[in-house]
Amino acid sequence: MMTTADALAALAAHPELDLLSQAHVAGYIVDGIAPIAVVRPRSEAGVIAAVRQAAAAGVPVLPWGGGTSVNGGNRLASPCLVIDLAALDQVIEYQPRDRTITAGAGLRLAALAKLVEAEGQLLPLEPPLPERATIGGALASGLSGPRRHRYGSARDLLIGSTAVLADGTCVHSGGRVAKNVAGYDLNKLWVGSAGTLAVITQASFRLWPAPPVTELALLAFPTAKAAHRAAMEIAGSPLQPLSLDLAGPATLAATAVPPADVWWLCIENGGTPAMVERLRGELRAVASRCGAERTVAVRGQEAAGVRGMLRDFGYPAAPDALLLRVVTLPSRLAEAVLATAALQDAPLPALVARAGAGMLLARWSDIEPAAARRVIVRVRAAVAALGGSVAIAHAAAAVKDGLDTWGINGGDVAIMQQVKQVYDPAGLLSPGRAPGEHEH
């Protein structure tokens, strides 16, 4: 069998790959584990070569996008060969008239956004830190942002992909047209798979027209319950705001919104001026019905600041921070807030919720490992009683040790394990991170 040293030598010699020097490796430490080496393929062929060499030597592989969420997920089981996809950042095809775009996995989301904005279009895929986050990373992490309320999440926007399996097989699924039912939809499988099934190298998306006018409405409520009631009313109405986020007390303190001990419901309206005006009026009525203390409308830079904060919430994650992603039915979100924030003897978290999706993000910015584990256990127990589940989006390696970060259970986890088995039988891709794969 080929040794690790043989594999690295082969990679160093490969024309489609750059093997990074040891000086750069420090930037790729995950869960406290330094990589075996870091390669930066220049092409898809380079990715295939790297994965094949690794497979031949039995070396685990960690796909790397912008590095913004790579510390999420189960604790990495062993040192890996990091495959940094940053050089696969080409726009492969963009036809504005077809409302689709195809690009390399390493393209940063902010760069893509700028390109399509120039054509009056929008890719409403909004993971945190778009200046750094890449297309491939956004898909693998499955992270979404405020505008998922209107446009759906990555699974609804991705129409085609190319990915490299653990044995180096290059697999295409979907295509470059918005409607396509040929073949099993492996795109769906790659989204949110946390780099455990395949290395995504290229993706095609459907695009939306950018709304001509946007405006952010902020409604301040005295309690989470009142804010939640307003959110439910808006979500069930014919109004279609772009986003519907809830921010806990002091969470928006760093933005232009005056800090106060209130719950902010943050609603982005978009459309023509007449539509936005109508929405503003409707929201004022909801605010008064649900007991809002005040309403504020912000635009331009101010709005961008608040929007950015809501989108990036929890990121970049500090080493000792704990970030939980609590999901329930949207109607039970207020209870989930209580279950998460009202723990005895635990510091209060900062909170942001995607109210329409029933998703609550809770961040403890600096918490001792023992306290963090207590929080996780208690939040999970309380949320399970609501029928929801809790994923650990970020935690220090010591906290994650032996813990399952996915927070899912049910009969389908066994199928997920079989899915992992058929695509990566040797367990080489993002080792330790697949659902049900954590150490006990």
Added chain:
Amino acid sequence: MTQLSATLIRELRAIAGDSAVYHRPEDLLLFEYDGTIDRGLPGVVVYPSTTEHVSAIVRLARQHGVPLIPRGAGTGLSGGALATEGGILMPMMRMNRLLELDLENRIAVVEPGMVNLELSRLVARHDLFYAPDPSSQKACTIGGNVAENAGGPHCLALGVTANHVLGLELVLADGAIVRTGGWGIDRGGYDLTGVVVGSEGTLAVVTKVCVRLLRRPEAVRTFLAVYDSIEQATEAVAAVIGAGIVPGALEMLDRNTIRAVEPILKCGYPLDAEAVLLVEIDGLAEAVRESVARIGAVLRECGARDVRSADDPRERERLWSGRKQAFGAFGALQPNYYILDGVVPPGRLPEVLAGVYAICDRHQLQVANVFHAGDGNLHPCVLFDERTPGVTERVLAAGAEIMRLCVDAGGSISGEHGIGIEKRDYMSWIFTDDDMHAMLRLKDAFGAGNGMNPCKAFPTHAGCGEIQRGPATAKLGGEAWV
């Protein structure tokens, strides 16, 4: 023809009841076809009423080594629900209940035999609806829609079935009952729901479907734009999209379609037009109001000789009637039709449509085009009389050429009808062997083997290799009906 064993039939009766099992030749003939021109005769038909029935039937099929083919209403257009290899055909029509309706979260749980439109009817009084609206929605089932990942005119803005299914209950090939997805809770993990949708019954049998319901839009307006040339109409499609408008639906009907539907349905399409576009705008009242001037201008700039619009439900229904009932009306032109389903990038529509006409001309075939123009989803409908010697071969040859045309234009061989048996051999035009083998690994992950709806969705050499064909398998060869 060989018979399935008497034991198997007896056991099926014991599971689902005497009135649920059909095996006499005259009964089986009713299940020989779906909406395609292919046929396949099942060995036995069984109607389960519960998930437990399904589980027992699936286990029995495996035990006897016979194929199991789940079926909805049989309206499919790619042969996905045909028992081409014989075996047990399992229509899910008796499992048709609405099990849960969560109005607060706008979620419904239905059994797979629920008819698509029936669900929207049941929730209409709450101002809700189920978005995917295939043209067969009065007959087709949600379970069939899940198997095919069905679309419809309003998928342009709202997405296809996959975008509206939040969770499934499945019966695996070993009879195990499993739930996938979060059923309204976005809980993460591998998206098994997402891969089962569109898998054409080859991975598992779907026994419950959790779907998202949408709030009915506040206002709707339907536009009819009349064109004297196909080119103008296709340019108008591109212009609407280019103007940053996402209509609820954007449909095109060509001259042959207009001439078939107008005399019968009186939908108000001018008989001398080369094409009409149906554009539906929905949403906030303000958005719809503003669209009247804006859409009208865009449609006229592209040469529309007339643009009309309606917001009255009855008048809108009349404008839509020619679109929704087009396929039935084709019967007035020719006794048979063959509906194709291909997708191209919308910008390529003008050249691809021209190519479709050229191919049909060359094969001396009449073609009518009525399709989802906004997302480039073509439905050329080849009209013919199967009694004409050799015509069926010409129809199939033209169909293959049109599919090739779509692929060469950067598109796909199916937008919403599925691969079934009809297009399995075209799969290699868009996917490599590696791609298909990677997809087929999912059969192993689900433990599906090749008994679940065998020989569908993939080329026969890839998906049908180890199909068990025991003596119990009943098969009626093509020669029996040609």
